[in-house]
Amino acid sequence: MNASISVLLFGITRDITGQSAVSVPLADGNRVGDLLLQLQQQYPRLADIRSLLVAVNGEYAEPDTVINSRDEVALIPPVSGG
Numbered sequence: 001m002n003a004s005i006s007v008l009l010f011g012i013t014r015d016i017t018g019q020s021a022v023s024v025p026l027a028d029g030n031r032v033g034d035l036l037l038q039l040q041q042q043y044p045r046l047a048d049i050r051s052l053l054v055a056v057n058g059e060y061a062e063p064d065t066v067i068n069s070r071d072e073v074a075l076i077p078p079v080s081g082g
Contacts, residue, residue, distance in 0.1 A: 003028070003069035007039070011077040013052070016045045026069065032056065033063030035073065051078045 004023045014020055024038055032054045040047040053076040054061045067073060 005035070005067060005069050005071065005073055007035070008072070008074040010074065011079070012049060013046060013075045013077050016043050026067065028068065030067060031063060032061045032065045032067060032073075035067060036063070039075075046075075049077055052076070 003026060005026045006021050006023050008021050009017055009019060022039070022042075024035060024042075026035065026038075036046075036052075036054065046052070054065075055074045055076055056065055056067055056071050058072065061067075
C-alpha cells in the first residue's frame with residue numbers, strides 16, 4: 001500500500017523548499033535513505049547539505065531505518081552559530 005509521509009523541515013531545508021513541511025509519497029517498507037533520495041530528486045539543493053540528519057519519532061535515524069506514514073519525520077540541518 002502506498003501512502004504519504006509528512007516531513008518537517010527546519011533551517012536551510014525550509015529555505016530550500018520554501019515550506020515548513022512537505023508531503024512525500026512513500027511505499028510501505030521504505031527507509032530513510034529512500035526518503036532522502038526522493039527529496040533530493042524533488043529539491044536537488046538538499047543534496048548539497050553536509051551532515052543532514054533525519055529524526056524519526058524524535059530519535060535520530062540511520063539511512064536503513066524503516067519508516068511508515070504514521071511516523072513523525074524531520075530533516076535536521078547542521079546548526080551554525082556565532
